[in-house]
Amino acid sequence: MKATYYGHSTVELDLNGTSVLFDPFITPNKLASNIELKNIHPEYIFLSHCHGDHVHDMAEIQRQSNAEVIGIVETGDWVQKQGVPENKITAMNFGGTFKGNFGTVKMVHALHTNAAPDGSYAGAPAGYLLKSNGKTVYFAGDTALTIEMQLLKDEQIDWAFLPIGGFFTMDIGDAIKAAKFINCQNIIGIHYNTFPPIKINEGEAVKQFSDAGLNLQLLDIGASIDL
Template sequence: MKIRYFGHSCFKITTDSGVSIVTDPFDKTVGYPLPETDADIVISTHSHYDHNYFKAIKGNFDIINTPGEHNVKGIHIKGVNTFHDDEHGAKRGKNIVFIMDVDGIKVCHAGDLGHLLTDEMISEIKPIDILMIPVGGFFTIDDRQAVKVIDSLKPKLTIAMHFRTLAVDMPIETVDNFLKMTCGEKIQSNEIDVKKNDLEGKPKVIALNYE
């Protein structure tokens, strides 16, 4: 599969057969260039402007924005209910963690997860191969909490998201400290190609460029 990063929590995952999934598209107020790309499936983890701007996406796509089991265009997708804060949604509402079966690889997008996972949530999500996780804090878990979530889910590849860059003026942290804590690597490309055998060996942590 190919994974392209547009910034914030927005990725485009393209399967080997050409089916494309876009996650959490944002509007122009976020600061990044709009993810004006086509898609077969668009996933939205919650209904905030920086995660559900479907107008930025082209094509006749299916929208997945509810928990439970979904089978769309040959892709199995599971949504697990979580919260956008550490007060059971009292501050920012609910959040859905999505797990997608792509080319024999389980890809988990954590959305705006705002708390550590319960044992029940962990059992619903695991096992996973790739984890896309917010690390910027303030609206979501921070870098330290992200490390704890990684420890609980044990992905083979972790991709950081929802952090501050030169394009974003939100009160969230950069990815730098998270990468130091995890011995992670900043990739200068906005796209990577992942095969199942690439995920063998020691788990990796990366951050992608959005340009």
């Protein structure tokens, strides 16, 4: 299993040859100017919610890759309005599990808001618990710290993608608490540095996680890591 970071909260997982992409937001992100959409061809696109900084490049990537798009029911309705064929959309809800050729993904709770870029209602935000090739990965999406995370503590999560930028989501301190709630030692930071309100001191973030006995990875945009 390999993860590639495209900036903000956009992550691609290579699951034994199957590509899964989370929250595509690349072209408006000045920090991700080295990333070209034409090189991204996932089989599956998972959306944690419908804010513009998580769905901006969804339609273009879906068109060029013919990917299946998965999200909560109301977000699925918005996806269809963007021209994605109905047979390429899976609209699910909390507690549901999506089964793909790579393994399974369960939709879990997130504490945030959700509206489409046009302001229309897009349902609730969500996180995802992915299981593939004997590994378990948690993609939290945009979320504040929530006690619901403790429900994941027995899932034996190998790696977790947690927002750490604060202001719109958890900050570093709350992400450390979240890592303990979910009983996961290995964290990859997302949702930081893209905009002024979510800029962090990376060295201080790594130190705070290390002092708490946790491994925080802050990937360069375009970099990959074996999970």
